[in-house]
Every structure is written in C-alpha cells, then in structure tokens.
Amino acid sequence: MDLSAQQEVTAVIVNYGSCNDTAELISTIKDQVNSIIIIDNSNDIDPASAEFENTTVITPSENIGFGAAVNLAAKQTQTRWLLILNPDVRLQDNCLQLLLNASCQLNAPLCGPRFFWDDGCTLQLPPALGHPLWLLSDRHIPNKNLTDSPDLGTLAIARHVRFWKETAPFSEPVLSGACLLVDNQWFRQHKMPVFDEDFFLYYEDTDLCGRLMRKGVMPVCVAEAKAVHYWNQSAEPPESKASLMSASEKIFLKKYFPNGPPPLPRSTQQAEFTDLGQMSSAPELLISDDATHLDIGVQDDFIVFARAELKPPAFIFTQPMWQRLRDGGYYLRTVDQSGQSLNFWQFEKQTPEGALT
Numbered sequence: 001m002d003l004s005a006q007q008e009v010t011a012v013i014v015n016y017g018s019c020n021d022t023a024e025l026i027s028t029i030k031d032q033v034n035s036i037i038i039i040d041n042s043n044d045i046d047p048a049s050a051e052f053e054n055t056t057v058i059t060p061s062e063n064i065g066f067g068a069a070v071n072l073a074a075k076q077t078q079t080r081w082l083l084i085l086n087p088d089v090r091l092q093d094n095c096l097q098l099l100l101n102a103s104c105q106l107n108a109p110l111c112g113p114r115f116f117w118d119d120g121c122t123l124q125l126p127p128a129l130g131h132p133l134w135l136l137s138d139r140h141i142p143n144k145n146l147t148d149s150p151d152l153g154t155l156a157i158a159r160h161v162r163f164w165k166e167t168a169p170f171s172e173p174v175l176s177g178a179c180l181l182v183d184n185q186w187f188r189q190h191k192m193p194v195f196d197e198d199f200f201l202y203y204e205d206t207d208l209c210g211r212l213m214r215k216g217v218m219p220v221c222v223a224e225a226k227a228v229h230y231w232n233q234s235a236e237p238p239e240s241k242a243s244l245m246s247a248s249e250k251i252f253l254k255k256y257f258p259n260g261p262p263p264l265p266r267s268t269q270q271a272e273f274t275d276l277g278q279m280s281s282a283p284e285l286l287i288s289d290d291a292t293h294l295d296i297g298v299q300d301d302f303i304v305f306a307r308a309e310l311k312p313p314a315f316i317f318t319q320p321m322w323q324r325l326r327d328g329g330y331y332l333r334t335v336d337q338s339g340q341s342l343n344f345w346q347f348e349k350q351t352p353e354g355a356l357t
Contacts, residue, residue: 021087023051039069067195112175113225130174171218177205276347282317291334
C-alpha cells in the first residue's frame with residue numbers, strides 16, 4: 001500500500017551560500033512533504049522572509065558541515081522518513097512517491113533517484129563514483145565487450161550504460177547525497193547516525209552506503225524516480241572544495257581500506273580536441289550520422305561525464321541548459337552505437353561581464 005509523503009516525510013535541506021536555490025527548491029516541494037527543515041550553515045537565510053514561512057530554519061553558530069547538519073535535523077524530526085536534498089536539486093514527476101513506495105516495498109532504508117543535469121532531462125548524469133566501493137561489485141561491470149584489463153575510461157562508460165539501462169529499482173553500491181530518502185526509524189532502531197560526522201564535506205554519502213553494506217543492506221536506486229541536479233552550482237567554501245574532498249578521501253580510505261585501497265585501472269584516454277576557445281553563447285556542434293551520444297565533462301579523461309542521445313545533424317545547447325553551466329572549461333565527445341569515440345571538442349564558457357545568469 002502506498003504511503004503519503006505529506007504524512008510520512010520531512011525534507012532536510014542544508015544551505016551554504018545557496019539562499020536563492022534553497023528558496024526555489026522549497027517552492028517546488030512544500031506541498032509534497034509533511035515539513036521542511038533547513039540547516040543554514042552560511043547564516044544567509046532570513047527565517048522571517050516569506051519564502052521560508054512554514055519551514056524550520058536552524059542556524060548553527062558556525063558551519064558544522066553537511067553530515068552533522070543532516071544529523072542535527074534528523075534528531076528533531078517526528079516523521080519516519082527524511083528526504084535529504086541539496087539546494088540545487090529539483091524533483092521530477094512523481095519522484096518522491098516512487099522513492100517512498102520503493103522504500104516500503106523493498107524494506108530499503110536508503111533510496112535515491114537517477115539524475116539529469118538539465119531541466120529538459122536531456123543530459124543523464126552518471127552513477128555516483130564512490131571510489132573504490134564500486135570496484136568491489138562485479139555486478140556493476142558488464143563483463144561482455146570488455147577486455148580482461150579495461151582502462152578506467154572504458155569502465156566509466158560501461159557503468160554509465162548499465163546504470164541507465166535499468167528499468168526497475170536496483171541495488172547500487174553508492175548513491176549521491178544530493179537526494180536521498182532515508183528511513184530514519186530504521187537508523188534509530190539500529191542506533192546509527194545517518195552520517196558519520198568525521199566527514200565534514202564529501203564522502204559522507206559514500207561512507208553511509210559502505211556502513212549499510214557492512215550490515216548486509218544494499219542501497220537502492222529507483223530507476224523511475226527522476227531528479228535534476230544542477231551539478232557544480234554550490235558555493236566555494238573558504239577551505240576550497242578540492243582540499244575538503246582530499247581530506248575526506250583520506251578519512252574514507254583509512255576507515256575502509258587500512259592496508260591500502262584496491263588500485264584503480266589506468267586511464268589510457270588519448271584524444272585530440274578541437275578547441276572552440278572562449279564562448280559566451282551556446283555552441284552548435286555538427287555531428288556525423290553514426291554518432292549516437294554526446295558526452296560532456298569537466299576533465300579531458302571523461303571518467304565522470306553526462307550523456308545525451310543525439311539526433312544528427314547537430315547538437316544544440318538549449319538556453320536554460322547553457323545558462324546553468326558554470327563558467328569554466330568543458331570537454332565534449334561523440335560516440336557511436338558500439339561506444340567508439342568519434343570526435344572531441346573543448347571550450348571555455350565565459351559569461352560576459354554584467355550579463356544576467
């Protein structure tokens with residue numbers, strides 16, 4: 001029997017320099033959930049503002065990190081489930097109800113959706129990287145069509161294809177913390193915090209999945225549940241994202257692999273990129289008839305990439321898609337039906353000074 005999200009779910013949003021995104025997110029979910037708790041780690045939300053009425057805003061005396069913020073909210077909720085959301089996530093269609101149904105029907109304490117990068121749901125985001133947990137499960141590497149020792153780029157494509165071919169809820173070793181439905185009752189019964197607060201930012205979701213798997217419980221990705229994640233939109237903290245990620249990675253590896261992690265395969269990607277230079281407006285890419293997909297990433301090895309289906313003769317960034325891309329460098333490639341790379345481009349997005357974003 002389906003349960004009502006309006007009765008059973010509390011949304012938890014951790015705000016850090018994302019006041020506008022947080023307000024927009026609230027407007028899209030306020031009628032779907034029982035209540036909303038905001039942990040304001042950057043102290044830039046006015047609880048008296050109309051956008052935040054009927055929400056609970058908690059402002060710690062300092063930035064306590066993502067995991068600690070969620071745990072703080074979890075202690076104050078009365079509903080069974082928590083819906084953990086990044087401010088830059090937007091639920092699509094019946095996403096929350098699908099997550100809730102899967103959690104009930106599969107007795108799954110942790111469920112998540114699949115993500116798109118854009119509002120048009122054109123660019124499919126990859127499964128959470130979660131190095132190195134995904135290396136421990138043969139199920140997530142389709143063995144056919146792979147050599148005995150595939151490189152990291154080939155594995156990334158195989159994981160992406162397998163992830164997006166699923167049509168029903170499926171086990172997945174790592175789920176993204178950008179949107180998680182958590183059975184808080186289960187965690188209380190097992191005397192487990194949702195997140196390990198040793199992780200200030202990054203890897204707390206990977207660790208959460210790892211702790212569940214150590215108990216013999218697999219996280220569940222709900223194939224029909226869709227969400228948009230405007231990836232790479234959050235504010236840069238003073239410590240820098242790179243340094244925080246590096247610190248969390250060391251904690252994670254020491255916790256799970258005290259004798260050293262399994263080595264990642266090498267990346268042997270060799271490509272010649274056509275440099276499109278600095279671009280202030282969206283490019284139109286002419287593509288060959290045998291190209292079936294376009295991949296876009298922020299590194300030239302394409303270990304992490306978003307993928308769109310192609311319809312020759314061209315791929316055009318929609319204006320909303322282009323506006324959501326942060327300024328910086330991007331890499332693109334086309335691939336054919338067999339997964340063979342065809343063409344490569346790179347460009348630097350640069351928003352003209354004074355232009356609206």
